[in-house]
Amino acid sequence: MGDAPVGCGPVDHSSNRPAPASTDGLVIAVDGTSGSGKSSTSRGVATRLGLRYLDTGAQFRAMTWWLLREGVDVHDAAAVAARCVEPEIVSGTDPQEPTITVDGTDVAVEIRSDAVNAAVSPVSAVPEVRARLLDLQRSVIADAVQDGGIVVEGRDIGSVVAPDAPVKVYLSADPSARAERRAAEQGATDLAATQESLLARDRIDSGRATAPLVQADGAVHIDTTPYTLDEVIGLVAGLVAELDADAEAPPRAR
Numbered sequence: 035m036g037d038a039p040v041g042c043g044p045v046d047h048s049s050n051r052p053a054p055a056s057t058d059g060l061v062i063a064v065d066g067t068s069g070s071g072k073s074s075t076s077r078g079v080a081t082r083l084g085l086r087y088l089d090t091g092a093q094f095r096a097m098t099w100w101l102l103r104e105g106v107d108v109h110d111a112a113a114v115a116a117r118c119v120e121p122e123i124v125s126g127t128d129p130q131e132p133t134i135t136v137d138g139t140d141v142a143v144e145i146r147s148d149a150v151n152a153a154v155s156p157v158s159a160v161p162e163v164r165a166r167l168l169d170l171q172r173s174v175i176a177d178a179v180q181d182g183g184i185v186v187e188g189r190d191i192g193s194v195v196a197p198d199a200p201v202k203v204y205l206s207a208d209p210s211a212r213a214e215r216r217a218a219e220q221g222a223t224d225l226a227a228t229q230e231s232l233l234a235r236d237r238i239d240s241g242r243a244t245a246p247l248v249q250a251d252g253a254v255h256i257d258t259t260p261y262t263l264d265e266v267i268g269l270v271a272g273l274v275a276e277l278d279a280d281a282e283a284p285p286r287a288r
């Protein structure tokens with residue numbers, strides 16, 4: 035934990051990771067704050083390497099959308115815990131066209147609404163919600179591993195969901211860069227409000243008792259602020275190439 039970000043000095047990311055001989059069955063864990071470039075990077079890496087892609091944030095958003103629609107008070111943890119077993123959430127894992135449905139309804143647009151943005155962090159802090167979605171995430175990962183491998187993005191992927199992932203990345207970016215990216219995605223014009231909303235979610239995501247946002251053991255920290263998307267994708271793909279090189283090197287050279 036806590037190594038210097040890539041681009042800010044030398045990083046030793048050779049420890050703590052078993053090395054697969056290829057991308058076959060590979061799991062890449064991508065964690066980080068909102069607006070750090072997680073989704074674009076994860077989809078780009080998955081596309082480049084021919085892997086599946088899972089957006090776990092979309093699952094928490096889908097759960098939140100359903101609870102709001104049902105009229106559940108999202109600040110009442112007991113009520114959220116009691117109802118969170120009900121919706122059937124299904125994630126499609128094509129990185130070029132990821133999908134998310136709740137009880138068969140496509141909610142890809144609705145889960146990005148202001149109402150969901152405002153409610154998703156308290157919902158994500160409820161242990162029963164996390165346990166339900168953890169089961170779902172692990173079953174998607176197990177299926178994808180049979181089918182070539184997967185890039186999984188979220189807040190607790192390297193620490194809780196897939197702690198044995200051979201490649202773990204922690205992405206961050208300056209708050210102003212994050213707000214600019216998020217505002218551009220959402221067509222928002224009030225940068226200060228966008229930045230405050232991101233920072234408010236960071237505080238809840240990092241401060242919760244269950245599976246808080248942390249840089250996992252063995253994760254490589256990449257500060258994406260100075261890089262283009264293609265460059266960040268290249269950095270992550272480079273970590274995979276290094277694993278392959280390590281696995282192929284004769285024992286004396288390792």
Ligand code: DC
Pocket residue numbers: 068090091092094095154155158159187188189190191235239
């Ligand atoms: O990545 P995102 O902004 O779409 O995630 C939405 C929320 O879901 C975020 O505020 C925290 C929560 N989340 C989480 O707690 N654990 C994850 N693995 C992914 C997201």
